[in-house]
Amino acid sequence: MVAVNETSRPVRYDVRGLAEPDAEAPKTARIDGDSAVIDAADLSPRLINLELRRLVYGEDIRNVTITNPGAKHSVAVGLLARCRITIDGSLGYFACTLGDGPEIHVTGRVGWSLGENMMSGVVVVDKNAGSLTGAALRGGDLVIRGHVGARTGIDQKGGTILVGGNTGSMTGFMMQRGRQIICGDAGPGLGDSMYDGSIYVAGKVASLGVDCVEEEMGPEDHELLDRKFRIYRMDKPDTFRKFVCGKQLYNYDTLEPSERKLVL
Amino acid sequence: MSDFDLSARHLTTRQGIDTEELTGQTFPYQFDPSLVDDIDLEAATPGEDINWLEDIHLMEEDGIPAVFDRYTNAFLKIHFPVPEGREDEYARKVLVKHLQEGNSYGIWLKHKHAKFPQPELGSWLENSPTVGDNWKPPRLEGWEPPSGH
Numbered sequence: 559m560v561a562v563n564e565t566s567r568p569v570r571y572d573v574r575g576l577a578e579p580d581a582e583a584p585k586t587a588r589i590d591g592d593s594a595v596i597d598a599a600d601l602s603p604r605l606i607n608l609e610l611r612r613l614v615y616g617e618d619i620r621n622v623t624i625t626n627p628g629a630k631h632s633v634a635v636g637l638l639a640r641c642r643i644t645i646d647g648s649l650g651y652f653a654c655t656l657g658d659g660p661e662i663h664v665t666g667r668v669g670w671s672l673g674e675n676m677m678s679g680v681v682v683v684d685k686n687a688g689s690l691t692g693a694a695l696r697g698g699d700l701v702i703r704g705h706v707g708a709r710t711g712i713d714q715k716g717g718t719i720l721v722g723g724n725t726g727s728m729t730g731f732m733m734q735r736g737r738q739i740i741c742g743d744a745g746p747g748l749g750d751s752m753y754d755g756s757i758y759v760a761g762k763v764a765s766l767g768v769d770c771v772e773e774e775m776g777p778e779d780h781e782l783l784d785r786k787f788r789i790y791r792m793d794k795p796d797t798f799r800k801f802v803c804g805k806q807l808y809n810y811d812t813l814e815p816s817e818r819k820l821v822l
Numbered sequence: 823m824s825d826f827d828l829s830a831r832h833l834t835t836r837q838g839i840d841t842e843e844l845t846g847q848t849f850p851y852q853f854d855p856s857l858v859d860d861i862d863l864e865a866a867t868p869g870e871d872i873n874w875l876e877d878i879h880l881m882e883e884d885g886i887p888a889v890f891d892r893y894t895n896a897f898l899k900i901h902f903p904v905p906e907g908r909e910d911e912y913a914r915k916v917l918v919k920h921l922q923e924g925n926s927y928g929i930w931l932k933h934k935h936a937k938f939p940q941p942e943l944g945s946w947l948e949n950s951p952t953v954g955d956n957w958k959p960p961r962l963e964g965w966e967p968p969s970g971h
Contacts, residue, residue, distance in 0.1 A: 631895040659945025678874035697874025
């Protein structure tokens, strides 16, 4: 399978859909002890990721900084080891996804689907993130100090998403587990069709989604909030409201699902 | 969980997906809490928190306390009496011990099915061997790619 990229350089794909299957790590990183710096200016996402894996898996380097990331897509994905990655700039979509162990700090902004399917680890973004942040998140902490887009934590199955600013519409859509902490306002349809998990909102909620209800905060909720804000050194708003699943959609009944939505 | 009788514990003969049935064995830390007491959960997980273990709780399978191993999609039963109030702590310690010793059945499968080079024991153990660097796409005998591909 052959495609052509924006520079008219043919890009091959293997049976897995993997781009540039024959590519090798460029070995251009500057290594200093147990740290390394990758200049990503002239590297494709595939080459950046190969170089990252070479350093972390092959050279046992645990601190890597990527400079000039150029908002490229799918960078720092699939890292399955404990390491610290600093992205000095902004990233495009599907940044820092499928991780199991890395602690990643992005000093700029990111596109959609940040941290999608992350199993464990920590991702901290200093500015804003796009829609679908933390989609299908399985575990770990995802911290966005700025605002995030729509459908944050869609299908979230675990982990914690901490947002310093506002979230867009349908936040927590089909959420199944885990926690979301939103310091600002939440858009319409908060927690629509959520199945489990908790959403804490400090600001205004435009509207609740289907089967999302408010619940009283307990001591364990305050403990969680205090701990997360302390760890990430963020200012904690004075009050939070907690939203959970109303459990009215757990089972089908004689009403058609669409009619039931209207009733609810 | 008060009457702990080890002799009463045995592998079930029914088809199931418990860790014990998948691996065909039990592990000492399922029976002896002293083997997991020194596990440092924060040190074993990324960041300054227990990270993904926050979602791990003591559950129950076949009437026996168990922890869910998401890397295998199977329960790992805990046969020792868990002190009251420390249920989640012991569930997490047993699971981390299980992963650090490389006994998770899903991890065993990496040797055959991992498609990309990766550390066998993921983020739980330093310097674990690399698996997945010799993966070859399976080929159906007699199959030829259609022309044009």
